[in-house]
Amino acid sequence: NNFVLRCEMDRTKLATGKAVSEEYTHGGFNWIATSEKSGDSANFAVRCVSDHKGPWKCEIEVGMHVLQPIGYFAFLSQEDHVFDENNFNKVVDFHYSWSSVEYHADIPNHKFAIEFRIRIIRTEKMExxxxxxxxxxxxxxxxxxxxxxxxxxxxxxxxxxxxxxxxxxxxxxxxxxxxxxxxxxxxxxxxxxxxxxxxxxxxxxxxxxxxxxxxxxxxxxxxxxxxxxxxxxxxxxxxDEMKKLIFADQYRLGSLRDHCLDSFTTLTQLTNKIKSSPDFALLSDAMKAAICERVAKLA
CATH class of the missing domain: 3.30.710.10 (Potassium Channel Kv1.1; Chain A)
Known part of the structure; x- marks a missing residue:
């Protein structure tokens, strides 16, 4: 679930003030990255598009790295973002000075390049x-x-x-x-x-x-x-663990029940969850008995 988009800007592209990565297909989505001059800064954006006809969602972690004259990519920043069918453009919250872009593009045998290193955290195609x-x-x-x-x-x-x-x-x-x-x-x-x-x-x-x-x-x-x-x-x-316990109770999922109860490692943690959850009343007597057994073990 990891891939890289790269925008490059040489002297020719410098005159246009724009750079666009190649379109890349990954995880069932089409990806493209752009860099564009805006005043004294270069703004960066990542675009995620799905051919899916229904609602969809894609959560990513994106790290930005810029190519240095000595040949390696230096880390700039990192952030998480969620794309969906209504929000498929992401303007990355990082602005690189345009003078620095020009400096890199003017170095002989060098060019300005930025990599968007993307990790897909989770996706949903809801229909x-x-x-x-x-x-x-x-x-x-x-x-x-x-x-x-x-x-x-x-x-x-x-x-x-x-x-x-x-x-x-x-x-x-x-x-x-x-x-x-x-x-x-x-x-x-x-x-x-x-x-x-x-x-x-x-x-x-x-x-x-x-x-x-x-x-x-x-x-x-x-x-x-x-x-x-x-x-x-x-x-x-x-x-929520209480929601999972309701599923375990309703559909007779013993492994899930044990997993949820074992996740409570202190008596305070378990009793606080019970007190704060209105869903506790929805549990069967058998599930409530299992919770009481866990309370006794933690006491």
Whole structure:
């Protein structure tokens, strides 16, 4: 998830006051960096663009380094930034004096160059696209209708992953043998995320998507999906521990429950969390008992 964009300015470009890096594709996004004269300064910007049709987000850490006459890049500054579908231009909060740019560009066999060393921290594409499910293919034999939208899938493949679908497609139900089956009580975009997960393998969960993946994994009794979501929840720092305990309680995720309780290393830390969280009342008696056991161990 690390890559470099470089802007270079020789004597020819110096006259225009502008420099642009080559466009670079990384992490599913298109990247470009620019440098432009503004008064007595050179302003720098990074641009992130996605072809994704729905909402998206990309959080980065960007460090800026300038080429020195002796041949190495010296560190200038570093900062974090979040791009999304409404905010894809970032004017970096660093201004380099234009006289310094001219100085570098005028040195024989040298040029002004700045590198943007970028690390992608996390990304979210908040709405999966139909892709392989939009039209019939050599592996599809049934249409799932969700609202007014349709998805082309394989009965057998879904049945392997879900006893609910196995019963629906191969049990003694009216849906057996139908070319089109209506799926109720699901959100199209959320169900599409589920299909991408089971068809294409491990997906990059987000704090947003894990909520509906858990719900659907439980609804369709997909144990492997629940385990993948549980693994993500043990690692993410974006969700409160009490929220994770609610997930563990609701979806019977024992490893997540133990992980969350073990994260409280002092009695004060745990009791303060309980007192400050309105979600504590939502927990089952069994989960409250597990918390009490942890309190006793820390006492």
């Amino acid at each position: 999966a696209e139909p892709g392989m499910f939009a039209a019939p293919n050599n592996r599809s034999d049934v249409i799932l209708k969700i609202g007014e939208k349709r998805l082309h899938v394989s009965r057998e493949f879904l049945a392997v992953h879900s006893p609910v679908f196995e019963t629906l497609f191969f049990g003694d139900f009216a849906e057996k043998g139908k070319e089109e089956v209506e799926i109720k009580d699901v959100v199209y975009e959320e169900f599409l995320d589920l299909l991408h997960l089971i068809y294409l393998g491990p997906m990059e969960f987000t704090d947003r998507s894990v909520t509906h993946i858990l719900k659907l994994g439980d609804q369709f009794q997909m144990e492997r999906v629940l385990k993948q979501a549980e693994k993500y929840l043990t690692k993410t720092t974006g969700l």
